[in-house]
Amino acid sequence: MKAKDLSVLIVVLLIVTMMIIPLPTLLLDVLLIFNISVSLLILLVAMNTKEPLDFSIFPTALLLTTLFRLALNVSTTRSILSKADGGRVIETFGSFVIGGSPVVGFVVFLILVVIQFIVITKGSERVAEVAARFTLDAMPGKQMSIDADMNAGLISEQDARERRKKVEMESDFYGAMDGASKFVKGDAIAGIIILLINVIGGFIIGMAIHGMGFAEAASTFTLLSVGDGLVSQVPALLISTATGITVTRAASDGNLGTDILNQIFNYPKLLYIVAGTILVLGLFTPIGLFLTLPVAAILAFSALTMQKNVKKEELLLEQAVTDETEDDIRSPEKVINLLQVDTLELEIGYGLIPLADQKQGGDILDRIVMIRRQFAIELGLVIPTIRIRDNLQLPPNQYVLKFRGSKIAAGEIFIDHFLAMSQGPGADSIEGIQVVEPAFGLPAIWVSKEEKEKAELFGYMIVDPPSVIATHLTEVIKKYAHQLLRREETKELVDNLKETHPNLVEELVPNLLSVGEIQKVLQNLLREQISIRDLASIFETLADYAVYTKDPRVLTEYVRQSLTRQITEQFAEDGIIHVLTAGATLEKGFSDSIQQTEAGVHYLSMDPQLSRRISEELKVEIERVIKAGGQPIFLTSPNIRMYLKQFVDKIMPTVPVLAYTELEPEIEIQSIGVVNI
Structure with missing residues (x-):
């Protein structure tokens, strides 16, 4: 153990020893002065802390000082009753401070006890109890506020971790102070009892053992007892005052003296x-x-x-603002800072500021936090912090989502309206502002609060403005998810996996694949909305096949085949999947067009006329399924899947293309059409 730790243990043991072993009066005088000094020091520290956590050791210090003071009371009581002598300090308090009058000293002692017990200690105990309760109740709100600030870009993740730790420490501190305040209350009660014991016991012992007369015994032991009580109550009063200051202290930039001068x-x-x-x-x-x-x-x-x-x-x-x-x-450094570009930015017009202002009931920050969690669960991707800024150049009701400084989506929100979307062609018309829903491009109507109930009766789906923005952001970010995964983010995923699968990561990186090559495979998966959350399975497949090929496209196909259970669950419903099947002629057309370079890389070299015919057939089938109200999904053989996906992306990028080997054997495949050329 370190010397500091050992010294604290020794002090605690000595305090306990004081209650058992008699001490000379000279040593008692020194310890009494030391007790007053420590109490005064604690009071001054409590007055100069900027916030309660700066003195987080105070509950433990309160227990130790109370224990020390009670040990001194036991020692001084032993000395007074056995020797009729409490030392110079007690004698001074008994004669000089109270003028040698036992009655005056007793009254002063009672006043100090009343001040400490009823006023300061009672108030401190109540404040500590309420502070502990409210601090615990406020923890969820504070945690959400921290997440919202981090999501808005106001603080970094490191700052967020520190603030969360501070919230936990505050809860623990006020809980400890709630219990520690009971020590002060018990100390005050003990002081009264000890005084009465000293007076009554000293009177009896003085007459029976020391042979004093009635008047002499009453005068001697009353003065000593009252002096002992005052010597113990003065430090106790200082400690209880420090307790009250600590539990009533709010966070500030200055100490108590500075705040009083600046505020009062x-x-x-x-x-x-x-x-x-x-x-x-x-x-x-x-x-x-x-x-x-x-x-x-x-x-x-x-x-x-x-x-x-x-x-x-x-x-x-x-003058300072002007100079700054x-x-x-x-400053050239300030110009350089302008070159930094945020990955994702949400700019809003001034009319939409209430949606981002929590004081006005706005919850868009909380919704963005939920979006980031949703992406982490569904796609296994950590979305960068979305910074929210107001832009006076935008129309009041418009918002713009930017990706690395470039606009990728925009929409218009009417903050005092609701977006009504028809769920069927036969819905009755309602009054409102005709618009196109930004996330899916469906016709919709912004209706007022008065028209909302009417729209619900007519079967319209009603969406509030924050939900419209949140849904739009979710769909747009899904579309650009593969671009959000850059090398730095990939490295973080690799490092995170290394904590649980160190051997797997060491085998793959960098011996078989670099971080950049792994990034391309993960991007290919995200481009087709395939989750990369099961990173361990992905890395195992890459480790198996990276010894044969480094082509990210081919490795992606191998990874997809290892994620059959995940892909089947994503696209099948109730064990059934409805698909458009690639016919024999279509597959032959692709197979005959696949060429290979000298380096072993495969590519598609197709006749322009054949390419145009395939595109037309695919477009016809996709439109037919959509008009029928279905979700088009293409199913083909694994050797042409990635090439067929290239053609489908030109028509509708959101249409999935699956291979037979990517589906579980027990899944029921129902064909809703065959595509041939």
Whole structure:
């Protein structure tokens, strides 16, 4: 153990030993002075902390000081009763402080106990109890606020972790203070009991053992007992005051003295009113101007001085802002910072600011947090932080989503309306603003709150403005998910997998594939909305086949075949999948057009006329299925799947193309059409 840790243990053991072993009065005097010093030090530390967590050790320190003070009470009681001598410190408090009068000392002692027990300790206990309860209740809200700030780009992930840790520490601190405040309460009760024991026991012992007379025993032991009580109650009062200051202290940029001066004396004009009131009090009451005039003059002079200081600080602040602006303009580093581009940005017009302002009930930040979680669960991709900014150049109701500084989506929101979408061709018409739903391109109507109930009765699906933005963002980000996975993000995924599968990662990276090659495979999967969450299975497949080929397209096909259960669950419903099947002539057309380079890389070299015929046939079948209300899914052999997908992407990129080997054997395949040429 370190010397510091060992010293604390020794001190605790010595405190316990004090209760058993008698101590000489000289040592008691030193320990009593030390007790007062420690209590004063704790009070000053509590006054100079900026927030309660700066003194997080206070609950434990409160227990140790209380234990030390009670041990001293036991030792001084033993000395008083056995020797009729408590040492110079106790004698001084008993004679000099209280003027040698036991009655006065007893009254002073009772007043100190009342102040500590009823006023300070009772209030501190209640504040600590309420603070502990409210801190615990506020934890979920604080956690959500931290997530929202991180999602908005106001803080980094490191800052978010530190703030979460601080929230947990606050909860633990106030819970500990709630219990520690009971020590102060018990200490006050113990002080009263010990005083009564010393007085009554000393009176009896003085007459029976020390042979004192009635008056001498009463005077001697009462003075010593009251002096001992005052010596213990003064440090106890300091500690209880420090407890009250700590639990009532709010987070601040300065200590208690600075805050009092800055906040209470921050209104010079009010000091003039107070000075005038004191002056009137001296003029029209028997108090007289002799006492009130100096106080009124000091208050007025202080107000005048503060007004001058406030004006001076305002001028200095304006000058500092001006200098900082000029420095920003001249500084080349500031220009370089302008080159940084955020991965995802959501710009909103000023009319949509309430959606992002939590004080006005906006929850778009919370929805973005849920979007990021949704992508992590569904696609296994960590979406970068989406920064939200207001843009006065946009129309009031418009929003724009940018990817690395370029606009990829835009929409218009009417914040006091609801978006109504018809769920069938026979829906009755309603009044509103005719628009196209931004996420899926369906016809919709923005209706007012008055028309909302009517639209629901007519069978329209009603969506609130934040949900419209959230759905649009989700669909757009899905479309660009493969572009969001860059090398840095891929490296993070690799490092994360290495924590649980170190041997697998070491075998694959960088011996068989580089991070860039793995990135291309993962991008190919995301491009077709295949989740990469099961990264261990993906890496195992890459490790098996990377020894034969480094072509990302071919490796992607092998990975897809290893994810049959996942792909089947994604596209099948109730064990059935409805597909458009590639006919024999179509497959032959593709197979005959596949060529191979000298390096062993396969590519498609197709006659333009054949390419045009295939595109036309595919387009006809896709449109037929969509008109029938179905979801077109193409099924073909594994050797032409990736080439057929290239043709389908030109028509409708969201149409999946699957291979027979990517489906589970027990799945029922129902063909809704065959594509031939």
